[in-house]
Amino acid sequence: MKPGRRIFGTGFVFITQASAFLIIGLVIFIFLTIIHGGWNTLSLEFIFSSPKNGMTEGGIFPAIAGTFMLVFIMTILGVPVGTITAVFLCEYVKKSSPVAKIIRFAVNTLAGIPSIVFGLFGLGFFIQFVGRNMDKVLSPPGELIWGQPSLIWAGLTMALLTLPTVIIVVEEAITSVPREWREASLALGATKWETIIRVVLPNSITGILTGTILAVSRGAGEVAPILFTGVAYFLPYIPTRVTDQFMQLGYHIYVMATQSTNVEKTLGIQYATTLVLLLLTFILNFIAIIIRYQLRKKRIA
Amino acid sequence: MKFFKKANFRLNEFLAEKAIAAIATTSLVFIFLILIFVFRESIPLVLGYAMEEDNKLSLTALFSNNWIPVSNHPQFGIWPLIIGSIKVTAISLIIAFPIAVLAALYTATLASKRTKEIVKPVIEILAGFPSVVIGFFALMVLATFFQNVFNLRFRLNAFTGGVALSLAVIPIIYTVTEEALNTLPKTMTEASLALGATRWETSLYVLLPAATQGIFAAFLLGLGRSFGETMIVLMATGNAALSSTNIFESVRTMSAAIGAEMAEVVFGDAHYNVLFFIGVLLFIFSFTLNAIAEFFLKQRMMKKFQGGA
Structure with missing residues (x-):
């Protein structure tokens, strides 16, 4: 081999390697920056107290509580539908059948729609259409209970957004159940029904769990879909009904960083809130990644 | 009797399958709903009538160079x-x-x-x-x-x-x-x-x-x-x-x-x-x-x- 060519080869390998490690370096750098900025402010009191003095002091408890409530509603609405869809795709139709192809295409399309469009949809469909019409029937005349941004509509929007994730991960788990068992x-x-309930689903439980965790992690971090379907800038109380508005960690970061009255003073709070959100999603993703690697190893073995 | 029991049994299976199939179409249904309802809220614009009254916003104005949504004379380019x-x-x-x-x-x-x-x-x-x-x-x-x-x-x-x-x-x-x-x-x-x-x-x-x-x-x-x-x-x-x-x-x-x-x-x-x-x-x-x-x-x-x- 000519020396020039060898140098080119070494250079090429080096560039690919550098690209991979650049990404790793960036991930570590982002982590360290956020930890460095937020560590001093982060404390149990910060997590368990409410914002004070126009959100320039105090903690983020309402935002954490709101995030959990939102994710909870999203999970109980979205995961069953996702699991059932996966069961249908794996157990009831052939992979090559037109029905399966159409549904798969729909799932993939759903996964590709920008999250802000989900927000618009939540506003246009859930709030303006479903909510308003529910008010016409259920609420006292002239009162808006359902037809306004709230937990339930944000939760539904989020459930729709995370549906593809659940479907795809559960599907992966169901296909890894050996055919002989069925x-x-x-x-x-x-x-068939008994087989699904007693054999297929119990053996896919880790997959369902992983799908749920990934959906939760995604749901906890997304802000765009809830911007106008239920999130609130500041609430002095924890929501108690599904028709209440709520605070959310990601949105809290956004408003604190861009619309706060005193960005400099609240810098510690901003970093600490980001740290909480980052750790939350990181831990969830980490668990999901580990389970999935185990699952894949098992399937190959 | 046995025959009825068996028929009933199959009916359950049948219902389960139909219910599962119905739920599985959720994604598909919502793709259409998203298209319809996001589109629906923009219809007045597409048809142009909401515009002519207040802002004289035509299709050319829509693709014009000025995005000044909040003003006395809003422009939506x-x-x-x-x-x-x-x-x-x-x-x-x-x-x-x-x-x-x-x-x-x-x-x-x-x-x-x-x-x-x-x-x-x-x-x-x-x-x-x-x-x-x-x-x-x-x-x-x-x-x-x-x-x-x-x-x-x-x-x-x-x-x-x-x-x-x-x-x-x-x-x-x-x-x-x-x-x-x-x-x-x-x-x-x-x-x-x-x-x-x-x-x-x-x-x-x-x-x-x-x-x-x-x-x-x-x-x-x-x-x-x-x-x-x-x-x-x-x-x-x-x-x-x-x-x-x-x-x-x-x-x-x-x-x-x-x-x-x-x-x-x-x-x-x-x-x-x-x-x-x-x-x-x-x-x-x-x-x-x-x-x-x-x-x-x-x-x-x-x-x-x-x-x-």
């Missing part, structure tokens, strides 16, 4:  | 927003695409198994970073850094936004490219090595060209994500709706306009309709990109990508 169950006289 | 989106997206892809593809090439074809097991999870972690965290990082760290380095007048500009956005796009392009390289048959590598090619020659001249379709799909998916991303651009681009070609000036993207202004508009007025119309454009754009990308991607890869993102 055949054994059917041969023993169990019906 | 979405051209600056389109330029803004294109500018920021282009910058982010110019940065993210080479880095992500090269990194994928490294882990899929050159790196040792051990290195691979470190790099891949870290990039998955980056994929899990909430966009508001990346936006915050850009606002606090990147903006100051670039201002000092390039001696800029505006702290927040298209360039800063684009760089921040590339952080969100890298994991997507990386994951899909990596998958595309991994799905290539092992025999390809073996044949190339057996013919006397070195590892890097195999990687650059055999595997990379073979994965072109997958890499193209990765590009499209990255483009879609970049174009629709809201929080990062909202925080890092400065949000001034200027239509200049200077990358160091503030921009307002289409998504950022919706995110920033929707909360303050009056329900049902022209501004509200225009923002929904921008949403329709974003929807159509992402839908088209996704359809093309899917055409180029094998289903298996698509699945992995979305599960991991």
